[in-house]
Amino acid sequence: MNTEKENILTQVRETLVELFDLEPSEVVPEAKLYEDLDIDSIDAVDLLIDLKKSTNVDLTPAQFKQVRTIQDVVDVLAELSVKA
Amino acid sequence: MMQLTRIRKAWQISTAAICYFLFGLGALIVGIFFRLLSPLPFIPPASRQRMIRWSVHKGCLTFIRIMRFFGLIRYTFDVDSMKQARPGHIVIANHPSLIDVVLLLAVNEQMCCFVKSAVWESIFTGAVVRQAGYIPNNAEQVLPMAAAKLEAGENILIFPEGTRTKEDNVIRFKRGAANMAVAVNAAIMPVVIECHPRALKKGDKWYDIPPGGPEFKLTSKNLITLEDCIDTSLPRPKQYRQLTSYLESYYKRQLIAVSDTNTLSEK
Numbered sequence: 001m002n003t004e005k006e007n008i009l010t011q012v013r014e015t016l017v018e019l020f021d022l023e024p025s026e027v028v029p030e031a032k033l034y035e036d037l038d039i040d041s042i043d044a045v046d047l048l049i050d051l052k053k054s055t056n057v058d059l060t061p062a063q064f065k066q067v068r069t070i071q072d073v074v075d076v077l078a079e080l081s082v083k084a
Numbered sequence: 085m086m087q088l089t090r091i092r093k094a095w096q097i098s099t100a101a102i103c104y105f106l107f108g109l110g111a112l113i114v115g116i117f118f119r120l121l122s123p124l125p126f127i128p129p130a131s132r133q134r135m136i137r138w139s140v141h142k143g144c145l146t147f148i149r150i151m152r153f154f155g156l157i158r159y160t161f162d163v164d165s166m167k168q169a170r171p172g173h174i175v176i177a178n179h180p181s182l183i184d185v186v187l188l189l190a191v192n193e194q195m196c197c198f199v200k201s202a203v204w205e206s207i208f209t210g211a212v213v214r215q216a217g218y219i220p221n222n223a224e225q226v227l228p229m230a231a232a233k234l235e236a237g238e239n240i241l242i243f244p245e246g247t248r249t250k251e252d253n254v255i256r257f258k259r260g261a262a263n264m265a266v267a268v269n270a271a272i273m274p275v276v277i278e279c280h281p282r283a284l285k286k287g288d289k290w291y292d293i294p295p296g297g298p299e300f301k302l303t304s305k306n307l308i309t310l311e312d313c314i315d316t317s318l319p320r321p322k323q324y325r326q327l328t329s330y331l332e333s334y335y336k337r338q339l340i341a342v343s344d345t346n347t348l349s350e351k
Contacts, residue, residue, distance in 0.1 A: 019321045042227060042263045043321045050319070 008055070008074045008081075015050055016070075019043075029071040057081050097291040099154035104290060106150065107186075108208035110143045115211025122215075136216045137194050144189040156293050157183070159300040163191045166304035169273050171237040173307060176261050177275040178335055179243040182284035184277055187302055188241055196233055197241040198226075231268045239273070240264070244331060248286040255335045262327035265310060266320055272308040272331070276338045277301070280346065305338070 013027040022037060033039040039047065044064060051073075052059045057080045067073055118136050121127065127135075151157045166175065175195065177188060185197060198221040199213045219229050219240075230240055242264065244257040265272055283298035284290070310316050314326040 019319045021322060021325060039321075040259065042259070042324070046320045 004081075005074050005078050008077050009070070011054060012051070012070065012073055012077070015047070015054055019047060019050060027070055029069065029074065031070050032068055033070070033073075034068075051077070055081070092295065096156065096293055096295070100156055100291045100293060103147065103151050103154065103156065107143075107147050110147070111209045111212050112207070114139045114143060115209070115215065118215050119211055132215075133217045134194060136212065140212065140216055141189055141193045141195075144186045147186060148183070148190050151183075152297075155297055157297045157300060159187065159302070161191050161302050163275070163302055163304040165306060166192070166273050166275065169239075169307045170271070171239060172234050173239050173271045173273045174234065174261060174265055175239055175241040175273045175275060176244050176331065177241070177277050177302075178255060178339065179245045179248050180277055180279040180282060180285070181248065181298070181300075182288075182290065183300075184243070184248075185241070187277070187300060188275065191302065192239070192241075194239070195241050196230075196238045198230075227263060227267060230264050234264070234268045234270045244328070251282075251285065253282070253339075255332060255339065257328050257332040257335075259324045259328045261331065262324045265327060266316075266323045269310055269316070271310075274305045274308060274331070274334065274338075276303045276305065276335070276342065278303075278339075278342055278346075301342075308334075 009029065013024055016022050016027050016037070016039075017024050020037065020039060020043065026037065031037055033044070044067075045061070048059055048061060048064055051057070055077055057077055059076070059080065063076055063080070067076060114136070118132070118139075122132075148157065148159060152159065175188065175192070177184060189195065189197070196216075197218050199218045201220065201222050203209045203213060204220045217233075219226060219233070223229065233240060242261045244261040245255065246258040246260065249255065261272070264270065278299075278301040280299050281294050283292075283294050308331075310323075310327065313330045314323050316323060318326070
């Protein structure tokens with residue numbers, strides 16, 4: 001994982017800890033959103049809105065649909081910030 | 085003696101079969117009746133829905149009366165607070181048995197509920213639940229649909245357990261009810277359902293009813309507003325979680341309280 005992705009991961013971790021009362025140690029790249037972190041589809045909507053604000057990336061629900069793990073979230077954000 | 089038990093069991097199974105058959109038939113008739121009525125242009129959709137829900141309410145009331153008549157169930161209701169509560173609230177209840185929704189519809193003239201696909205697709209109940217404006221629980225837009233109805237002043241029933249209470253009687257809430265409440269800042273009307281002895285649990289056969297019938301008691305409590313129990317300035321996912329655990333412990337307390345009173349009165 002390169003530095004850019006490391007930075008994104010840190011940001012995602014902060015957001016998740018803030019929104020879902022998680023421990024920072026739980027938010028690792030391989031953690032699954034639903035199974036491991038108990039983040040359901042309704043939570044995902046709120047997460048999306050929050051990430052959009054904090055990262056300034058134009059995230060759409062469609063791009064978030066295939067996301068299963070924290071690594072997936074980081075990848076989507078990295079890809080979008082390159083485009084932006 | 086054996087003989088008598090066997091006759092009693094046979095009687096119970098046949099009367100239960102009659103009840104369920106009448107239930108299906110009633111649902112079918114109401115469904116078809118309003119289908120036939122639907123080409124008539126002079127009934128506005130809102131009053132149509134009211135009429136259908138009223139019919140469902142009366143039908144459920146008749147069903148539980150017939151069940152009581154055959155000695156399959158007993159019940160008492162203490163639900164004045166629910167009838168007086170301002171509209172646009174979410175009715176929540178614990179879910180001990182198969183007929184909880186029927187009991188709740190029997191005391192609620194106009195209430196929306198969620199419908200599982202088996203009921204939505206059934207030839208007996210499909211037509212009536214669709215026309216009553218209930219919400220199919222597998223729809224993609226369940227939450228926005230429910231939110232719109234709440235904002236329009238409808239009351240919606242949801243069982244936060246998502247399924248019937250397990251044999252262990254431990255209450256475990258999912259977040260669906262809290263998601264809905266937080267989305268539109270709706271108040272919550274808690275109803276506590278007691279069922280002694282436990283009957284018609286998940287996995288029980290529909291005819292497997294304890295002799296004398298289980299005794300149901302429905303008690304509605306005071307309306308809960310979100311401001312009463314959570315910090316509504318928090319991010320929404322935190323509110324969902326706080327409200328869910330608040331409601332879960334609320335029900336645990338209520339059910340412990342009633343089981344204590346029951347133990348005392350048995351002594």
